[in-house]
Amino acid sequence: MIEKIGFPLVLFAMLAIVLVETNIMTSGIIITIGLNxxxxLVLTQILALLYGFSKSLKILNKTRRHPLYSPAREASVNAQLRSLKK
Amino acid sequence: MEIERFTSNQIIVHFIAALSLLILYFTGIPQLYPEHLGWILDLIGLSKAMFIHRLAGFGLVSVAVYYLIYSIFSVIINGREYYSKILFPTSADIIDYVNDNLSILGMQQQRIDYDKYSWLEKGLIWSVIIVDCIIMGITGIILFAPWSFASILPLSYLLTIKLVHASFAILSLCVILPHFYLVHLSQFKFPMSKSMFTGTISEEEAREEYPKWHREITGETYD
Incomplete structure (x- = not known):
């Protein structure tokens, strides 16, 4: 559902910012809801950033602690990826 | 199979810059509209909000300076081909831009053929460089310690700089919100795109979203 309402939500927030900044509409419940x-959305992004970064660090740490982890194998995979990029 | 899209350096720079920028919005925008967003200032406290705002500003400027120095060294060592490709718009980007707009208007049905970074992503990078790092950075440094500039700049200039800082913050937020939509709420990315944390994307995603880049790195040809 959020996929369907995501676009109108973002558009509504942007519209509220534009309306208040251009002084077309500076007060009212619509502007308050839009700005909030x-x-x-900004707060959600902060949380998503922190969550994503900490989770990827956890995965990296877990991978390196795995008994079958080998730095030589990781280097060879990276070399393969680099050759793929070229 | 996963394909590397971002280096670890890019991941860390994106994380610090994005976090700083979002904290700047969260602590700065309520100061512009206290009648609508005053509850945030009440919650954090104005002096604490201003301190966090300045700290985040310092983070953003620091990461911008670091990335500028890194890019200069990278261009000297590796040549400018890579940066020309990721940063500067090419004729293909202009064609993609026109095609995308025509397809939005329903005037054309054309398959996207983006390179590693699309025109929208390049536009976002330029917006962050010009608006957030240069304009907001310079005006922010002046507003950080206005008394230091009082002998050079008249009061009217300082007030104008404050207005410019606030207006560009709004512009910047209006650029970041669609980015939020694209990486969180769009149909295939919900609840969030993880490529900016892992540095990789799946081969299917690369084939679907960046076909030109996918063809380049795999050597595959398809219609």
């Missing part, structure tokens, strides 16, 4: 929505 924009800041709620």
């Amino acid at each position: 929505l924009a800041l709620a």
Whole structure:
């Protein structure tokens, strides 16, 4: 469902910012909801960033602690990826 | 199979820059509209919010300076081909831009053929460089310690700089919100795209979203 309402939500937040910044509409419940929505999206992004970064660090740490982990194998995989990039 | 898209350096720079920028919005925008967002300032406290805002500003400027120095050394050592490809718009980007707009308007049905970075991603990078790092950075440094500039700049200039800082913050937020939509709420990315943390994307995703780049790295040809 969020996929369907995501676009209107972002558009509504942007519209509220534009309306208040251009002084077309500076007060009212619509503007308050729009601005709060924009800041709620910002807060969600902060949480998503922290979550994503900490999770990827955890995975990296877990991989390196695995008994079958070998730095030589990782280097060879990286070399393969680099050759794929070229 | 996973394909490497971002280096660990890019991942860390993106994380620090994005976190700083988002904290800057969260602590800065309520100061612009206290009647609508005053609860945030009440929650954090104005002096603490201003301190966090300045700390995040320092983080963003530091990471911008670091990446500038890194890029200069990288261009000297590796040549400018890579940066020309990822940073500067090419004729293919202009064609993609026109095609995308025509398809949005329903005037054309054309398959996307993006390279490693699409015109939208390059536009976002330029927006962050020009608006967030240069304009907001310079005006932010002046507003950080206005008394230091009082002998050079008249009060009217300082007030104008404050207005410019606030207006560009709004512009910057309006650029970041669609980015939020693309990486969190779009149909195939919900709840979030993980490529900016792992540095890799799946081969299917690369084939689907960046066909030109996928063809380049795998040597595959398809219609």
